[in-house]
Amino acid sequence: MSENQFIVNIAGVTRSYRIGDSRLEVLRGIDWQVRRGSWSCLLGASGSGKTTLLNLIGALEKPDSGLLEVAGVDLGKLSRRAAAEFRNRKLGFVFQAYHLLPELTILENVMLPARLAGGGKADIRLRAEALLVTVGLAERLRHRPTELSGGEQQRAAIARALINGPELLLADEPTGNLDARSGQGILDLFTALRESHPTRSIVMITHNREIAQLADQVAELADGRLTVQE
Amino acid sequence: MLTEFFLAGRYLRPNRSAVSLITLSSIVGVTLGVAVLMVVLAVMTGFTDLMKQKLVETQAHFQVRDRWNRMISDPTDVVEAVKAAGGAASPVIQGPVLVQNGRQLDTQTLIFGTDAESLRDRLGFEETPGGEENPLKSGRLSLEKNEIIISNLQASRWRTGIGGKVLVYSPRRITRMVNFKPEGGIEINKESSAFLPTEFTVTGIYSIGKYDFDRSVLFAGIDDVAELFDLPWGSATSVFGWGPDPFRQESLISRLREALPYYDITTWQEENQQLLGVLAVEKRMMFFLLIFIVLVAAFSITNTLITSVYQKTREIGLLKALGASDMAVTMIFVLQGFMIGAIGSLTGTLLGGLVIHFRNDIMKLVSELTHTELFPKELYFFNELPAHVIPADVAIIVSASVVLCTLGALLPALRAARLDPAKALRYE
Numbered sequence: 153m154s155e156n157q158f159i160v161n162i163a164g165v166t167r168s169y170r171i172g173d174s175r176l177e178v179l180r181g182i183d184w185q186v187r188r189g190s191w192s193c194l195l196g197a198s199g200s201g202k203t204t205l206l207n208l209i210g211a212l213e214k215p216d217s218g219l220l221e222v223a224g225v226d227l228g229k230l231s232r233r234a235a236a237e238f239r240n241r242k243l244g245f246v247f248q249a250y251h252l253l254p255e256l257t258i259l260e261n262v263m264l265p266a267r268l269a270g271g272g273k274a275d276i277r278l279r280a281e282a283l284l285v286t287v288g289l290a291e292r293l294r295h296r297p298t299e300l301s302g303g304e305q306q307r308a309a310i311a312r313a314l315i316n317g318p319e320l321l322l323a324d325e326p327t328g329n330l331d332a333r334s335g336q337g338i339l340d341l342f343t344a345l346r347e348s349h350p351t352r353s354i355v356m357i358t359h360n361r362e363i364a365q366l367a368d369q370v371a372e373l374a375d376g377r378l379t380v381q382e
Numbered sequence: 383m384l385t386e387f388f389l390a391g392r393y394l395r396p397n398r399s400a401v402s403l404i405t406l407s408s409i410v411g412v413t414l415g416v417a418v419l420m421v422v423l424a425v426m427t428g429f430t431d432l433m434k435q436k437l438v439e440t441q442a443h444f445q446v447r448d449r450w451n452r453m454i455s456d457p458t459d460v461v462e463a464v465k466a467a468g469g470a471a472s473p474v475i476q477g478p479v480l481v482q483n484g485r486q487l488d489t490q491t492l493i494f495g496t497d498a499e500s501l502r503d504r505l506g507f508e509e510t511p512g513g514e515e516n517p518l519k520s521g522r523l524s525l526e527k528n529e530i531i532i533s534n535l536q537a538s539r540w541r542t543g544i545g546g547k548v549l550v551y552s553p554r555r556i557t558r559m560v561n562f563k564p565e566g567g568i569e570i571n572k573e574s575s576a577f578l579p580t581e582f583t584v585t586g587i588y589s590i591g592k593y594d595f596d597r598s599v600l601f602a603g604i605d606d607v608a609e610l611f612d613l614p615w616g617s618a619t620s621v622f623g624w625g626p627d628p629f630r631q632e633s634l635i636s637r638l639r640e641a642l643p644y645y646d647i648t649t650w651q652e653e654n655q656q657l658l659g660v661l662a663v664e665k666r667m668m669f670f671l672l673i674f675i676v677l678v679a680a681f682s683i684t685n686t687l688i689t690s691v692y693q694k695t696r697e698i699g700l701l702k703a704l705g706a707s708d709m710a711v712t713m714i715f716v717l718q719g720f721m722i723g724a725i726g727s728l729t730g731t732l733l734g735g736l737v738i739h740f741r742n743d744i745m746k747l748v749s750e751l752t753h754t755e756l757f758p759k760e761l762y763f764f765n766e767l768p769a770h771v772i773p774a775d776v777a778i779i780v781s782a783s784v785v786l787c788t789l790g791a792l793l794p795a796l797r798a799a800r801l802d803p804a805k806a807l808r809y810e
Contacts, residue, residue: 203808212703212804233707240705247807251700255392265704267385312704 156224159320159353160186160209165218167204178204180376181218186369188319191346191354193364196373202357203324205373209355210243210322211235223319240269244313246323250305252297252312259284259293262312269316276315283311287341303334310341321345323356327363339363386710389701390717393690404686405722411679412726412783413733419672419779420734420771425741426665427775428768433661434629436592437654440505442622443631444649446471446642457618460642467637469625472500473618475607480551481600482579483540491536492598493550495607498525504624507588520544521586525603531586533596542584549579550602552610580610623647669778676783679726680790683719687794691715691801698798699806708799715798719791723784730783731776741767 167179178201186192196202207213208220211227220227223242230238239245244265252261262280267273284293287307289300297305306326313321323342327335342354343366356367364370371380394405446460454460457473464471475495481488501507501523508516509523519534521544530548537543555577560568582602590596608615623638625631628650638647651658691698698711706714737744745767749756757767 207804210703212807213802233709236702236705236707236710239703245703247700251696251807253392253697253700255389255395264385264701267388268701268705268710273384316705 157188158185158221159188159190159223160184160355161219161221162209163219165208165215165220167201167208167213167215177376179208179215179373182378184371184378184380186353186355188353189351190368191342191356191366192369192371193367194355194357194371194373195359195361195364200373201376202373205378206322206324206355206357209320210245211238240265241316242319244316244318244321246306246309246313246321246326248325248328250297250302250309250329252305252308254297257294257296258289258300258308261297261308262315264315265312266315280311280315283314284308287311301334302330303337306330306334306338307341310338310345314345319352321352321354321356323354325357325359327358327360339366342366383713386713387717389714390721393694393714394718394721404689408679408683408686408722409726409729411682412676412723412787413730415672415675415679416727416730416779416783417734417737418675419669420731420776421737421741421769422668422672423665423775423779424734424738424769424771425767426661426668427772428770430658430661430665431770432768433657436590436595437650437657438628440590440592440595441650441653442472442474442504443469443625443628444623444635444638444647445653446621446623446638446645446647447619449644449646453613454618454621455614456616457621460621460645463641464621464623464638467634467641469623469634469638470503471621471623472496472504473604473620474622475604475611475613475617475619477607477611477619478553479610480553480556480579481536481540482549482551483542483546486540488536488539490598491600493607493610494599494601495604496525496601497604498523500622501525501531501601504622505590507586517588517590519587519589521584524585525601526585527603528580528582528606529585529603530582531588531601532584533599534587534589535593535596536600537584537587544584544587546584548582548584550582550610551579552612554611580606582606673782673786676786679783680719680723680786683722683787683790684793687715687718687791688797690718691794691798694798695801695806695809698801699803699809702801702803703807711801712795712799715795716788716791719795720784720788722791723787726787727780727783731780735771738769738771741769 162182162184165179165182166177168175168177182205194202194205204213208215208227209222211222211230214228225238225242227235227238252258253264256264259277259280262284263276266276266279281293284290287310289304289307289311292300292304292308297308300308310326326342327338330338342356346352346354356363358364369380369382371378394402446464448454454473461471461473477493479491479493481491498507502509505517506515507518507523511518511520518531521531523531525531532540532548540548542548559571559577561571563569604618605615608617613619625634631649635647635649701711701714745756
């Protein structure tokens with residue numbers, strides 16, 4: 153299998169944080185390869201380093217050592233500016249707490265990554281409206297985030313993550329703040345997305361092993377090390 | 383840049399319909415600063431303009447004097463040279479005198495030897511009193527032998543009026559009454575004839591409306607003044623000149639300097655260099671002092687935005703996760719400062735314009751409320767507040783305010799840009 157088939161290629165990645173006078177080693181030599189078009193779930197106890205690993209894949213921070221390639225780009229060598237552009241063009245983020253900007257309407261929130269990338273506003277608006285129709289929020293375009301339920305906000309966040317057509321979706325416990333019904337709706341949405349875009353990859357953090365069963369690959373972090381099950 | 387502008391605008395107006403209270407207070411700060419600056423500078427400019435106008439009205443546009451400060455024995459040549467250069471001229475004898483009325487002696491008087499025609503042509507005197515612009519307030523315009531025209535302030539000080547008599551002493555004559563002995567001390571100059579003051583009759587009372595002029599200047603016939611100062615008939619201490627435009631007379635002066643190489647020619651601006659310089663320095667100082675109001679407003683923007691950066695740490699992290707560069711984040715916050723500065727400057731300019739427009743009504747109201755006259759006419763030569771808005775001044779005020787507010791936003795903007803996105807997203 154050629155390396156180009158992997159959307160994520162991690163080898164020997166370490167990451168530690170200085171806490172006072174000591175260092176906390178969070179990731180101790182991680183190796184992980186994620187196939188393009190696959191759905192991978194990342195499991196682990198609280199504080200095991202799942203979010204740190206997702207941040208590394210999302211170019212939000214850099215590893216101390218090791219190789220970290222995402223979509224064929226060595227993230228360790230990216231400048232801050234190049235990393236920002238990389239996140240904007242190649243990645244889509246979905247957070248547990250939705251993180252929609254309260255000052256903007258739902259439509260404006262979805263349009264935001266595309267506006268940061270530049271391009272015609274009319275075209276971006278059309279794409280954002282189409283995505284909001286796809287996630288079932290056609291009637292909520294002009295609403296502010298606080299006027300929506302948690303499930304609806306997460307749908308809007310997913311639409312925002314998709315606006316620039318990312319190669320990789322990074323989801324950090326996307327159902328963590330939702331009730332069972334809303335959570336199931338979000339998982340159905342991910343499943344539908346995967347079916348409609350087979351080349352798009354998903355890396356999702358979850359505590360829920362039932363959700364992990366939906367994935368092609370499950371990786372589990374414990375004591376700073378990763379074990380992968382295909 | 384459009385997206386950064388859009389986001390900056392939304393952060394200033396988090397609700398759909400109104401700006402936030404914090405934004406509003408920042409805008410009000412800038413508004414007041416700009417308005418106060420604009421009003422003060424406009425009044426200072428108006429005052430300076432009025433002062434210049436009064437100077438031009440009460441003084442010659444330029445004066446020609448002998449280079450070695452001697453009397454001009456035959457001023458005809460100078461008068462003709464001025465006329466040939468395109469101006470008008472009149473020989474004048476001027477100097478300090480002592481004025482006695484009864485037992486009172488006034489030592490602060492300047493006598494101008496001229497003629498009725500020059501007073502009419504140059505200072506706007508009419509033959510008889512009447513009309514607000516006419517400086518002659520009572521009596522008649524006449525400077526025949528031993529006749530003088532005094533100001534209303536002098537009339538009041540000397541307790542005299544039309545037909546009244548005043549005695550005028552020439553200090554030059556007084557100095558000749560004694561000799562300095564070689565061995566020290568003084569003695570009476572026996573060669574000097576007995577010195578008597580000249581008695582003048584008041585024929586007219588004037589008021590130019592410029593306090594220091596009215597306080598000190600009296601007019602007499604040029605031959606009387608020549609006699610008073612023991613000058614030969616037909617001579618002058620200087621020649622007063624007038625050009626077509628007192629504010630643009632550089633070429634006229636330059637032609638005259640070429641034509642009259644043995645004379646000093648000083649313009650009215652040079653004569654009043656100290657006063658005009660003080661006015662210009664005052665205006666600049668007022669600008670630098672009052673710009674501190676805007677500076678304080680800019681600091682309040684800094685404080686507001688520092689708070690905003692802390693409150694929006696997670697949003698900043700999110701923006702970075704979505705692909706906003708450090709520059710984009712910087713711009714979002716810098717543009718907030720710029721917008722506050724621009725809106726505050728606009729409203730400040732409007733408020734300043736309104737205050738300037740209604741300044742005299744406001745002044746009248748303050749006078750009525752405090753039962754005081756803000757500008758007593760005896761001390762100031764205006765009883766309405768002058769104002770002149772110079773567009774360049776407004777442009778400088780607005781530019782300085784916008785720049786200060788934008789710079790005020792730079793510190794929090796740079797802090798926001800330096801935030802680590804992963805840490806910012808975890809910020810509680």
